Amino acid sequence: MTTLAGTGPLVRFALRRDRLMIPLWISLVALTLITSPRTLKGIYSTPADRADLLATMRTNSSLRALYGPALSDSLGGLAVWRVGAWGALFAGAMSLLIVVRHTRDEEESGRQEMVSAAMVGRRAPLTAALLTALVANATVALLIAAGMTVTAGDGFAGALALGLATGGTGMVFATLAAIVAQFTESARLARGVSAGLLGAAFVLRAAGDAGTADASSPLTWASPIGWLENVRAYAGERWWVLLLFVAAVAAQGAVAYALTGRRDVGMSFLPSRPGPAAGRLGSAGALAWRLQRGAVIGWSLSFLASGAALGGVTAGATDLVGDNQATRRMIERMGGQSGLTDAFLSAMVGLLGMVAALYVVQSVLRMHGEETSGRAEPVLTGAVGRVRWASGHLVIAFAGAVLIMLLGGLGLAAGYGHGLGPILGACLVQLPAIWTLGGLAVLLYGATPRAAMAAWGVAGAVLLLGWLGPALKVPQSVMDLSPFGHLPKLPGGGMAWSPVVLLTVVAVGCVGAGVAGVRRRDTAG
Template sequence: MSAAVTATTTGYAPRTGGSRQLAGTGALLRLALRRDRIMMPVWIYVVALTVVTMPKTLKGLYGTDAERAGVLDTMRTNSSLRALYGPALDDSLGGLTVWRVGAYAAVFAAAMSLLIVVRHTRDEEESGRQEMVSAAMVGRRAPLTAALLTALIANATIAVFITVGMAVTAGDGLAGALALGLATGGAGMVFATMAAIVAQFTESARLARGATAGLLGVAFVLRAAGDAGSVDGSSVMTWLSPIGWLENTRAYAGERWWVLLLFAAAVLAQGAAAYVLAGRRDIGMSFLPSRPGPARGRIGSAAALARRLQRGSVLGWSLAFLASGAALGGVTNGATDLVGGSADTREIIERMGGQSGLTDAFLAAMVGMLGMVAALYVVQAVLRLHAEETGQRAEPVLSGAVGRLRWAAGHLVIAFGGAVLIMLLGGLGLAAGYGHDLGPILAACLVQLPAVWVLGAVAALLYGLAPQAAPAGWAVAGAALLLGWLGPALKLPQAIMNLSPFGHLPKLPGGTMDWPPVLVLTGLAAVLVAAGLAALRRRDLSN
């Protein structure tokens, strides 16, 4: 077909060379932004709000120069707290904000970025949509380019919000705010391009997300280990972690602008590698193909299939909770040093964990944080039903002698039972790090489960009503997490805190066991799950 005929019949002029490889990028970018019009703003809001609200909180906690200087002295002598938060390099409000939430803002931006990139690359290939799109005037590298541009827009927005917000709330100059904003966005882009590489080596989107999240976990552990051994972030292990690069940018502490070049170099190198790999494989394939299964199938039921599909996720969350619990337990012994003479800090810990003594209140607060994070696991596990349905993998299963309720129940058992497992492992790690009180800590972890189950049940109800509503389960769980994390520091009224199911739980260990709210929440979770299953039974699949 001649070029003139091609232009006339398709509406596109033929492209050559690099332009052909990127054909259709603009359309795919607009599609990605439309698909992420809810998820992306929520992530941006959470990351930016976490950072820009911290100066006001810290001003209330450490209102005098002496109190802020005391934080620096404490961090120089307490390696456990440095491992958790990082080094404190300056006693200004901006400097303390970087210490308190800088590493976690980088982790959140990285998590957002890897989810965006995997969703618009490997997810599309796994579902078969990418093959249909590529049959049109779409270049080979256009999907990857659109995914990375989407992540770039999200991280650039975070950088702008943090820069402007910190310049207003911290009041310590624009340079520190700009350095923190660029470093946070840079960390997100490092893991966006890392996810782009991982997506070339895996045939499964689930495995791509899990592997990149594992690399993010390794980066956090390297940063924690390095900071535990040095008071200024100069450890080699800290420099090996992109999260550690944010610390070493030294926002508000004599900015090192050249460290931003590390982010740029990593993004360019990893992005180039992803482009080369993407051009050398077929759509739907990978450089590490899946291992062939046994000659005879060993999955004989819907429940067994659910276990097979979710076992990797359960294992990853279990190891993460065990390690996180151990780290939080080690910090518990330094809780008194962290509080120092700050009455406001003591008040926040008591609001989170009760008023039964500082150590017990700190333990209860850490158990509560584990519970809120466990809710994210439950939502993820429940929404695997949504992924199976929209990926058109549920219909072949249900075409056999498998009912919808039995199919859904297999995944729900893994979701709710897995929450029990990871909370017990988190409690075991917390008790091991603390050194004693195994029984009370495990009991406190189990008390968190009714609230965790309620949030999972909300996701099940939304999925049962309509697949389009299912992703809202993330928003509900995220709101509960944000409320539990920032609510005590902002001194929100108890009526607002009670909007989260975690606001009704007894504060253990140390507090008094209150059975009625625990039983009510458990019953509410059961009712919501039953309602979701009833709705699933009545509606058409993918409708």
């Protein structure tokens, strides 16, 4: 039996397990890029408008840090500037989640040990995970190449370069996650470390682009996301830069393969430290905090930093818009205001709220992970009732949303320079919509645990609608499918209490029904 025996069935099984998650991620990455040329054409309809934008970006370091450098005034080139770095970020996130899910997650749950007892080679699970990531990233590359050829209309070469660079970025972080999985004992820590490295790559890229207008900074070159910019799609393609992706994937893949052959299944090179001889967790809430504190701290720091970055570009948004009425109308539609600055701040607060919904869903579904892995059952066999156990996790989820939104607002106000009170108030108004999506996750988990992961699809659809809907001029009736579409647009707009109260009631009802379902049904064990 070779070390790769059984790879084919494992790949098919992984694709079947992720038949919902992978298409959603692929849609997010591809649509983010493919839809941009049409939006930009409506905003910057003349060559003079696009030339003015290019000149503005060369002098505006804060906007370059957020979006990247503008290297061409063609529609394709502006699309790369506007969403290229974000598409690469999403591709990296998709890839690391796939790899960790099918490597460390499987080992932690004990399923990998049972699979390995059959005729499955030692390196087959890692190979299957990387091949699954490769299928996802190859699909992303093909969709971007085909879609951008149609929507940008600037030739196939630029579209192909952008597609390959986006897929290549995803594979770099797939192989990086494969290495991280060898050093961590828990899937949660593997995802956290991999996501932290992805965030560090984005920050390196932002710091480099803030200092140079042509992506030539050493900091930009130190980031795989910066390599995408230096491919220069639609701006005189540098095909040789794609070799950096190939080299990084090959080198990191070789390291991951070497490491996985030197450890036992379920173990890691950096095992967890043994706990104290006497237990220090006196309640279900304390256990929930111990399990989720890393995620809460990570999300809190990320929101504080993201808020500061978004606040820092608020003043630059006025320079970006200039006299372009189409851009002004789009931002005002996103923010629901007539004043440009208030509209931009409102749009950024709404974006923070939609991302915070992902935190709540992740935190709620931690209960599902504890239950399916068998760790919840020993806790529930003691003097801990199901409602108490669930309540500990739900307090972390819903109160954590308050914390990260307050920190996001604090960072936004600090980056902008003033308006602390109105901005914090606007952030708190987002909570009923965030809680509604969290309540839906609780309801799915409590009533139909097999469908609990569908909560990710709902949250992803809401984020996609809020991200692309205003730019694509999606009808308001469709936008209203998102709970965020009913919230008052603050700061700057009038406060409407009716939707806030109604969404809060809906969230409470969903949580109550979900907890009742947890109380009545059997555990998954």
